[in-house]
Every structure is written in C-alpha cells, then in structure tokens.
Amino acid sequence: MSYADTALPVSLNRTSGTPLAVQLADAxxxxxxxxxxxxxxxxxxTRALAERLGVSRTVTSAAYEQLHAEGWIAGRHGSGTYVTTPPTRAAASVVPPDSLVAEADTAPMLDLTPGAPWAAGVDRAAWRRAWRAAADPEPLTRAHRxxxxxxxxxxxxxxxxxRGLAAGSVLATGGTTSAVVELAAAVVRRGSAVAVEEPGYQRAVQAFRQAGLTVAGVPVDEEGxxxxxxxxxxxxxxxxPAHQYPMGSRMSAARRVQLVERARAENMLVIEDDYDGELRFDVAPLPLLAALAPDVVVHLGTTSKILTPTLGAGWLVAPAGVAESVLAxxxxxxxxxxxxxxxxxxxLARAGDLGRHLRRLRRELxxxxxxxxxxLSAAAVPVLGDDAGAHxxxxxxxxxxxSRRIxxxxxxxxxxxxxxxxxxxxxxxxGIALGYGGCSxxxxxxALPRLVQLLS
Incomplete structure (x- = not known):
C-alpha cells in the first residue's frame, strides 16, 4: 500500500516552540x-511531503533521518521509503513526564543504567543486508580457533x-569478559595477584577470582x-585508560608512561579494556596503551558498546607469546x-555501514x-566524567x-x-552512574525534569 497519494496523519503547529521536524517525526x-x-x-x-505540508525539504529530511536512525522506517534502493515493523522497545522506552508521576506503578521502566548501546540506531536495512550476506558462505566444518x-x-x-593501532597478533573473542576469562586462565599463573581499578568492572574482577587469582584494588581519581x-x-x-569504567575519567599521559615503565620493570602484563574508546566527543580518541607498549599490553575491544551484544564479537591484540597461550x-x-x-x-565493515554507524553514534551520544x-548543571548538580562514552x-x-535516590x-x-x-x-x-545510550x-x-529533581 502507498501513502504517496493519500493523506498522512500529520498536523504541524507553526506557533509551537517544538521544531517542525520534531513534530513531524513524532506524528x-x-x-x-x-x-x-x-x-x-x-x-x-521528502520532497513530495514537504510540498504537501508547505514546509522546507530540510524539515522532512530531518524527520525521516531521525525515524530511520530509530528503526521506524527504511529506504529501499530505487523504490522509496517504507515503514518497518515498529521496534519492540520503542513504545516501552518512551515515558512521558505525567506517567512518571501519576502512573509509576504501571509505567514501563526507563533503564538509565550504564552499559547499554544505542542499538535502536543501527541501520535496520544495513543490519538485514549484513546478515543475509553473512549467510552466503558455506557453513564451517570447524571453527577457526x-x-x-x-x-x-x-x-x-x-x-x-x-584507534591508531597497527595491531600485531589479532584474535577474535566472544567479547571483553570472555577475553578476560581466557587471559586469566591461560596467561596469569594461578595464585598470582592482579591489580584492578577501584571502582571498576566487576565482571572482570569475578573472572579473575574464579581463575584462582588474588584481586588487589587500585584507587582511581580524575587522572584514572x-x-x-x-x-x-x-x-x-x-x-x-581511555574512559574509566565507571568514573568516566581518562588516564593522563604521565600515568600511562608510569604504568608502562612499571610493567616493563616488574614483568607485569597490562590488560587494556577499550570498551568504548571510539566514543569521544571533545577530542580525537586517545592513543592506546597497546600502541605505546605493544610488548607488555594486551588490548581488548568489543562490538557490544558500539553496535549491539547480539553479535557476541570482540577482539584481543596481544604480544605473540600471550596470543599463543590463549590459542593453546x-x-x-x-x-x-x-x-x-x-x-x-x-x-557491515565491507559495505561501509560500520563507519557510518560510528559517525551517527558519536553525534547522537x-x-x-x-x-x-x-x-543537571543548571540545577547545580555536579557531573563527573569526560565528554565521552554513554554514561x-x-x-x-x-x-x-x-540508595535513597535509586x-x-x-x-x-x-x-x-x-x-x-x-x-x-x-x-x-x-553516586549515580547514569547511562544514556540504551533508551531513545x-x-x-x-524524563529529564523528573530525573533532575531526583538527583538535585
């Protein structure tokens, strides 16, 4: 069915303070x-709709771009723009302020905990196209180790x-936690001590402990x-180091050098978790420790924060000896x-969709x-963390x-x-670690008015 020749349910209020593009996307x-x-x-x-509504094409293009990013519409080459099946999370994630106050018992929960990616921003057409292309090769008889x-x-x-890293030994992983499990079991001798950030990523802490290692917390401040x-x-x-989890600071250049010097002098392995290092908004992504000292640093990356955990894919870049131990x-x-x-x-990478998604992701976040x-600042609420990431x-x-605020x-x-x-x-x-990537x-x-009130 085509709506090109029928009336769309759109009414724009030109006296409203809400931009016309936002009104159109909402409608x-x-x-x-x-x-x-x-x-x-x-x-x-976009041109036909702009003429019909009496607005500029900039308005309709901006509205379509927003809906496309959210997954409500998709373009078909040479055919036009079509409505897709509404995202299952979309209705659940939109929580009007009134329902936050008057209908809290029945309102859907707005999850602002950190760690969730902007999965709704993944181009659905590109996503389907990549899965179809991924199914073209013959099924494997043996997995590549x-x-x-x-x-x-x-x-x-x-x-x-x-990330500016001319990688050495690159291995695929199932994600950051699975990589930590492998390193803990294959590389670090049982009973040894491993230093972790405090506060830090607790799944890594538990992986080390399950491998029989002793965990020692190391303080974190505004320099990491x-x-x-x-x-x-x-x-x-x-x-x-690029974006400390959960405090949001970055390790200073002086401390990076100090850490590398200690690692070399004391035969320590540095495990660098670069979980969202691509997502900086103020400056270019910071150089990796692995680029500074590839002989003592293992670099870990994941697709779960820049795309979606659906892929279950990550990577590990390590010195040759460490990589061989993991393979063994x-x-x-x-x-x-x-x-x-x-x-x-x-x-996704071959088609250029990965790069396009990263650019959209940085802009959106x-x-x-x-x-x-x-x-928050307007309400005199202090905010910690670099201008980066999703929390x-x-x-x-x-x-x-x-506890009271939570x-x-x-x-x-x-x-x-x-x-x-x-x-x-x-x-x-x-404090409150406040995530802003997983919702719309x-x-x-x-939710901002209520959220500011709760945190003031």
Missing part, C-alpha cells in the same frame, strides 16, 4: 505505533583507522588509575569464539550527554544518599545504578 512515529501506518507502507518522498581470517583483517583495519598504588608483585594490571588454552578446552557475529561485522549535563556520574555524599527513581519508573556495587572491596565513593532520545528528554 509519523505515533501513526506507526498506533497502527495507522503499518510495516510495509510506503511513505512519500583464532577467529575468521577476514574478521581479523577487518579488526586490524578498524583499529588502525579509528594510580600506577604508584599498584601493589608490588602483581603479575597483571586490568584498566580502562582454546585447543585444550575446545572453546572458540562464534563465527556468526564475526561474519556480520565483516559485512554527544547530543544526549549535552542534554543531560546542561540540565556520566553524579556523586552523592553517602551510601544512604545513593529507590526514589524506581518509584517513578526510572532505573538507576549506584557506584557502590562497582567496588571489589569497601566502597569509598558514592525522546524518552530521555521526557
């Missing part, structure tokens, strides 16, 4: 969610282009992990990273962070204050995350 989104427009319905071209050669080549190019506080005798150091462990245990997600990433930071931190004065938000259908749970030992800092921008904007 089409509501029509799709309400069933007036259905999956497969063809929309008018190091990962598909074409996947490793794509990762090499990605790291060189986006403190290398001088790493205990003597540690055999490995786990850190996130895989042979011994029969474990292999799944090639399905690897094939999809290869196709930069806007969201600015919205949050400005609203920021609002400090609180005490653990009771942290509980209050829960009563208003907003899920928040506290800093306390990110400590392996006794917490020494308290509309839901975030709608």
């Amino acid at each position: 089409l989104r509501e029509a799709a969610a309400g069933g007036h427009l259905r999956g497969g319905d063809r929309l008018p071209s 190091a990962g598909l050669p074409e996947y490793r080549a794509i990762v090499y190019e990605h790291l060189l282009r986006h 992990m403190r290398p001088d506080a790493i205990p003597a005798g540690a055999r490995a150091v786990y850190c996130s 462990y895989r042979d011994l245990t029969g474990t292999r990273p799944s090639p399905a997600g690897q094939r999809v990433l290869v196709e 930069a806007v969201r962070r600015t919205l949050l930071a400005e609203a 920021l931190v609002v400090p609180t004065e005490s653990p009771e204050d942290e 509980a209050a938000a829960e009563r208003h259908a907003i899920r928040l995350d506290g800093l306390s749970r990110h400590f392996a030992g006794t917490p020494t800092a308290y 921008r509309e839901a975030l904007i709608a």
Whole structure:
C-alpha cells in the first residue's frame, strides 16, 4: 500500500516552540505505533511531503533521518521509503513526564543504567543486508580457533583507522569478559595477584577470582588509575585508560608512561579494556596503551558498546607469546569464539555501514550527554566524567544518599545504578552512574525534569 497519494496523519503547529521536524517525526512515529501506518507502507518522498505540508525539504529530511536512525522506517534502493515493523522497545522506552508521576506503578521502566548501546540506531536495512550476506558462505566444518581470517583483517583495519593501532597478533573473542576469562586462565599463573581499578568492572574482577587469582584494588581519581598504588608483585594490571569504567575519567599521559615503565620493570602484563574508546566527543580518541607498549599490553575491544551484544564479537591484540597461550588454552578446552557475529561485522565493515554507524553514534551520544549535563548543571548538580562514552556520574555524599535516590527513581519508573556495587572491596565513593545510550532520545528528554529533581 502507498501513502504517496493519500493523506498522512500529520498536523504541524507553526506557533509551537517544538521544531517542525520534531513534530513531524513524532506524528509519523505515533501513526506507526498506533497502527495507522503499518510495516510495509510506503511513505512519500521528502520532497513530495514537504510540498504537501508547505514546509522546507530540510524539515522532512530531518524527520525521516531521525525515524530511520530509530528503526521506524527504511529506504529501499530505487523504490522509496517504507515503514518497518515498529521496534519492540520503542513504545516501552518512551515515558512521558505525567506517567512518571501519576502512573509509576504501571509505567514501563526507563533503564538509565550504564552499559547499554544505542542499538535502536543501527541501520535496520544495513543490519538485514549484513546478515543475509553473512549467510552466503558455506557453513564451517570447524571453527577457526583464532577467529575468521577476514574478521581479523577487518579488526586490524578498524583499529588502525579509528584507534591508531597497527595491531600485531589479532584474535577474535566472544567479547571483553570472555577475553578476560581466557587471559586469566591461560596467561596469569594461578595464585598470582592482579591489580584492578577501584571502582571498576566487576565482571572482570569475578573472572579473575574464579581463575584462582588474588584481586588487589587500585584507587582511581580524575587522572584514572594510580600506577604508584599498584601493589608490588602483581603479575597483571586490568584498566580502562581511555574512559574509566565507571568514573568516566581518562588516564593522563604521565600515568600511562608510569604504568608502562612499571610493567616493563616488574614483568607485569597490562590488560587494556577499550570498551568504548571510539566514543569521544571533545577530542580525537586517545592513543592506546597497546600502541605505546605493544610488548607488555594486551588490548581488548568489543562490538557490544558500539553496535549491539547480539553479535557476541570482540577482539584481543596481544604480544605473540600471550596470543599463543590463549590459542593453546582454546585447543585444550575446545572453546572458540562464534563465527556468526564475526561474519556480520565483516559485512557491515565491507559495505561501509560500520563507519557510518560510528559517525551517527558519536553525534547522537554527544547530543544526549549535552542534554543531560546542561540540565543537571543548571540545577547545580555536579557531573563527573569526560565528554565521552554513554554514561556520566553524579556523586552523592553517602551510601544512604545513593540508595535513597535509586529507590526514589524506581518509584517513578526510572532505573538507576549506584557506584557502590562497582567496588571489589569497601566502597569509598558514592553516586549515580547514569547511562544514556540504551533508551531513545525522546524518552530521555521526557524524563529529564523528573530525573533532575531526583538527583538535585
């Protein structure tokens, strides 16, 4: 069915303070969610719709671009623009302010905990195209223990282009946590001590402990992990220097040099978790520790933060001896990273869709962070963390204050995350780690007044 020759359910209010492009996108989104427009319905071209509504083509193009990014519409080459099946999370993630107050018992939960990617921003047409292309090769009879050669080549190019790393031994992984599990079991001797950021990524902490390693917390401040506080005798150091998780700071150049010098002098392996290193909004992505000291640094990356956990794909770049130990462990245990997600990433990269998505992702998250930071700052709420990634931190004065704010938000259908749970030992800092990547921008904007009130 085509709507090119019939009336669309659109009414624009030119006296409203809401931009016309936003009004148009809202009207089409509501029509799709309400069933007036259905999956497969063809929309008018941006030019035809602009003429019909009496607006500039800039307005209709901006509205279509927003809906395309959210997955509500998709373009077909040479055919036009069509409504897709509405995203299952879209309706659940849009929470108007009134329902946050008056209907909290029945309102869908708005999840603002960190760690979720902007999966709704993945181009659905590109996504389907990549999966179809990934199914073209013959099924494998044996999995590649190091990962598909074409996947490793794509990762090499990605790291060189986006992170400035001329990678050495590139191995596919199932993601950051699975890579940490392999390193803990295959490289670091059981009973050894491993230093971790405090606060830090607790799944890595548990992976080390399950492998029989002793975990020693190292304080983090506005310059990242403190290398001088790493205990003597540690055999490995786990850190996130580009964007510390969860505090959001970056390791200073002086500390990077200090960490590398200690690692070389004391025979320590540095495990660099670059979980969202591509996502900086103020400056170019910072140089990797692996580029500074490839002889003592293992670099870990993942697609779960820049695309979606659906792929279950990541990578590990390591000195040759470390890479061989990981491969030997895989042979011994029969474990292999799944090639399905690897094939999809290869196709996304080959078509240029990965690069386009990263550009859109940076723009979108930069806007969201600015919205949050400005609203909080206007209410005199302090904000911690670099202008990067998909989360920021609002400090609180005490653990009771942290818990009280989380509980209050829960009563208003907003899920928040506290800093306390990110400590392996006794917490020494308290606050809210506020994620803004997993929801829609509309839901975030709608929740801002209530959110600011809760955190003030």
